[in-house]
Amino acid sequence: MALIKLAKEVEARRQELLRRINMAPNGTATIVRMRSDLLRIIKECPHLVPIDADLKHLLSSWFNQGFLTLERINWETPAIVLEKLIEHETVHAMKGWADLRSRLAEDRRCFAFFHPALPNEPLIFVEVALAKGLATSIEPIIDEQREISNPSYADTAVFYSINNCQEGLYGISFGNFLIKQVVQELSHEFPHLQNYSTLSPMPGFCKWLKVVIDNPGKYAIPDDNLALLGQLHGNSWFQDSESVESLKPLLIGLAAYYLMHAKKGNEPLDRVARFHLRNGAILERINWLGDCSDNGIRKSAGMLVNYVYRPSLIISNHESYVKNHTLAISPNVAKLVPKTL
Amino acid sequence: MALIKLAKEVEARRQELLRRINMAPNGTATIVRMRSDLLRIIKECPHLVPIDADLKHLLSSWFNQGFLTLERINWETPAIVLEKLIEHETVHAMKGWADLRSRLAEDRRCFAFFHPALPNEPLIFVEVALAKGLATSIEPIIDEQREISNPSYADTAVFYSINNCQEGLYGISFGNFLIKQVVQELSHEFPHLQNYSTLSPMPGFCKWLKVVIDNPGKYAIPDDNLALLGQLHGNSWFQDSESVESLKPLLIGLAAYYLMHAKKGNEPLDRVARFHLRNGAILERINWLGDCSDNGIRKSAGMLVNYVYRPSLIISNHESYVKNHTLAISPNVAKLVPKTL
Amino acid sequence: MALIKLAKEVEARRQELLRRINMAPNGTATIVRMRSDLLRIIKECPHLVPIDADLKHLLSSWFNQGFLTLERINWETPAIVLEKLIEHETVHAMKGWADLRSRLAEDRRCFAFFHPALPNEPLIFVEVALAKGLATSIEPIIDEQREISNPSYADTAVFYSINNCQEGLYGISFGNFLIKQVVQELSHEFPHLQNYSTLSPMPGFCKWLKVVIDNPGKYAIPDDNLALLGQLHGNSWFQDSESVESLKPLLIGLAAYYLMHAKKGNEPLDRVARFHLRNGAILERINWLGDCSDNGIRKSAGMLVNYVYRPSLIISNHESYVKNHTLAISPNVAKLVPKTL
Amino acid sequence: MALIKLAKEVEARRQELLRRINMAPNGTATIVRMRSDLLRIIKECPHLVPIDADLKHLLSSWFNQGFLTLERINWETPAIVLEKLIEHETVHAMKGWADLRSRLAEDRRCFAFFHPALPNEPLIFVEVALAKGLATSIEPIIDEQREISNPSYADTAVFYSINNCQEGLYGISFGNFLIKQVVQELSHEFPHLQNYSTLSPMPGFCKWLKVVIDNPGKYAIPDDNLALLGQLHGNSWFQDSESVESLKPLLIGLAAYYLMHAKKGNEPLDRVARFHLRNGAILERINWLGDCSDNGIRKSAGMLVNYVYRPSLIISNHESYVKNHTLAISPNVAKLVPKTL
């Protein structure tokens, strides 16, 4: 009983204030925007951290998965929602309404989470291509001129882009639920689907690689390799077929090493790897020159990764990850890791 | 910063468990039902009180007014909702579907709060009669044979019944918001409305009166009055016109005294009086023999009270109540209080 | 071209008037009600027949199947719709809301057609029981106290009642589409269903039988049978087990004869038989004492008929019926027809 | 009775076929498309005219105003509907999604008619600007950079564009109903609106003017005027301020004459004038250089017309038009008509 009182005392009166704000018209939207504003200045204002803690505590509780609804996004979706997708697609940016329409065509699916108190505000959305076999590069997927195939012949669902839309909900995770529910939806609509795979960037790879190059001693990189990596300057090295040929095995090896061995605490350093491996996916394949956009070259050295969700293994993979920090790696990727960097 | 950590530690891990349960299908309904079950046994199991505290904390947060939607209830409402109104109407019980239909006729309004995670589950509902002048008794209002009048000629909205539907949300208050929002809705639909009044029971009056009678010395009741009050036995004294004549001034005076001076802490002892006066209403009138149903006679000695919501005074009344425990009483009621009981 | 002009001239100006009425608020409902009123008096006012012809022409066009929507009726349906079901169920009358609720339980389905211009107005509805095997009597189906079974184990859908709700749409047929679409809906929801059968009255049987009895010579009925049929007076003969024993073979034989050989033009005299056999169903079985309600005894001598819709045979049965007036009769029914009445 | 039979015989069996087609999935859409296809080739295939007559007869009946719903179009409308607006706006063409969004901003309204059998298919739509005073030119209205004003201060609703979306419904008129219903909607939302005015082209003016110029004798045009009109070549004469100065009075006079005196039968030759004057509007004002787009210069010599709908006069104007072919012309326009062309 004393604990009950202590908890009440300790819980900031600020939380009560926030609960009252929430009762006003558009209260929830206001609070989410408050946190978004707060996060923009928090680095300069460390004394605001406790306020953020309260905001995050409340928002986590209010945006509990049990209150979210998964909705299919297509060309019948209101424009006010669709424009937010265009705005928040940062993994593979959209060029406008025609690009969006192409990503919502018959051979594509798109789903988003919504909260009842934020109508017309997608929280997070995932774009899916229905294809034959695992996709190896992004360009054919987002090509507006591609031939639209009949999705009922597809055997693979490729999750090629996941984006959050609400800065004010930063750090409150919806992604794993989103993937699980979308897998369920898709398996209902397309009982013939056999594979659920991502086509994902390694957003931290080049940053990590720079550290490696700058500390050749620590990582014991052979001089030959260092010389080769010197060609990585700029954003167009991948167009020089000679460079590409010599860099390919080296970079793929480094990528495999990075995904498996570069850590933040006990978990993968790469936030995308961390997300999918923690969720129970398998690191299945690394695709050379899968994304030659500026963004793809600059962050992931043009590579894209397939993480595969095998429904029967998701739980056991997730548990091994959480208990023992074990990563589910396919043999094909495992053998790519070089003996020396 | 230390406070943040303390708050996290203190907050029961049970709350995290509840948040996880909420993510399962029908999670919210399950948790509400858990609390309903808990409340049924809590008197025998005081060690469960902390669990109830956690449940109430979470549910208060989740059922924040900002997440509720006010919906009009009428004959186009799904039967699954309507049957819950029949079931939970305890102030003036419904006799079945025909009675319900009559209470949803053109000259009546009904509104309820819903939460998006509990579809088809009204949380609380209010029944309103659109009438000419303040209603003084309940019988003509719920009479199925009454003549249906055109509501656009009404000048008064009579809130004649408010009921909660969710035992599991006991102690989480929605009523004041409900009244405010319904006043707003009605003033939009019927710009000619001039009065917003309740027709309310005094559910604790007879219980209090019994204490008074049993302690005549303490309350200094004259013997004559005591003798008169002796006629109150049973449920049919009100049919004896002689008794009625002699009891009327005495009981009305006692009722006025009860509503104004019988206290629980600094607030009115009667929970209905407490509710409306705290909300900013005015204790306007006491109606003799307004409710001669068994329930009405047994609890309120057949009287019904009008609490009037005057939009321009709601806030100031509420603030006086909260700051100084001042009750807003009309002069007509104030002068009913007898010098001696 | 001359024909176009002729058609325009011939088409009554009344139709244009009706088209204008339809543009007013609630126009369609008004026109449907006009026809309903008209039909009530048309026998006394034969000069109104051309007006009815125009009304029927327009309403047939407007209530074209392509404009109707099939909707599932259940306990989440608005009360304003449900009360119309209670009102218009004439095959097996409902005793009130509890009876209705029981007919909408988990092991039952109900569907209705709606027209967009008549919201909340079911045009026709069908009640379906999900069961194991063909139903032989109505009582266990509409028993409010029955045990609710899990519908996913059912192998048979029993269409036990079809009713029209709009007198003003008399003679405009929706029933065949209704059955086809409901079969489709049910086969989606319950892929294990193997049989689609009705449990139907023979509403014209007793009337026909009376004619037979009154003209024994014409129908060459043996005196013994005539004597037996003399016991049919009143509404409780079926409770006398001796009568029942002796009447059973005789009446079943007469029913089989009636359904197969009593004609109106080239089609069955019984309107229910005509309806289902024309739609492509098979006359599968005659059930003795399947409906001992007053209505059932009085019109159908207590018998109920199973017409079975076998999806693969519907079209060929329908075509044989339309082209050659062939009836699809199961061998078991065919052999019931007696040599002499 | 004979007439009933004749009507039945005369009515083409084709109509019955069409009614059956309508029962198939997407039947109505198919029939509308059939007519659209038919109209494209009908000039070359006069033997198809009777088929078109039947199609038009049926579609007129099915798309009776009583079956249409008026819906507000805004940025919450599904993209699949919005793209059809972009496609079918031919009066003042849209430059894309940003232009559309600007026309759906807070100071604008857009409404469309829909038919329940054609979901997501607007039949006709109208674009409205909420403004202060009658608009005199189109450019500020469709300027994407304009300042958005608060619509509650507007006193005038400007109907600046009406477009049909369904070629297959050619000749079936919805426009007059659309305007009436939109006036009603707007007067509800904005009780302060005082004027309902169009800003309309004269699509037949330049074509008529050419005939006049080519027949100077018949129309008795003074040589001076003929010489001036010689400057009208091309699409940029309006940018030459000297030409403009001298042409202005002449062209305005000709426009007034054209609208009032150029006839097709007893009605105005200009189809837009015919439409609004028949509906009960008043020809209020002619605006010089109101639309200098290519289209505006080429067809209407850059002028735009205000037709004003004064609710209290609509019916009497309409009746005078229908009975006596009287046009409601404001004095200011009437006096513009020159004595000689």
Ligand SMILES: [Mg+2]
């Ligand atoms: Mg908390």
Ligand SMILES: [Mg+2]
């Ligand atoms: Mg016709």
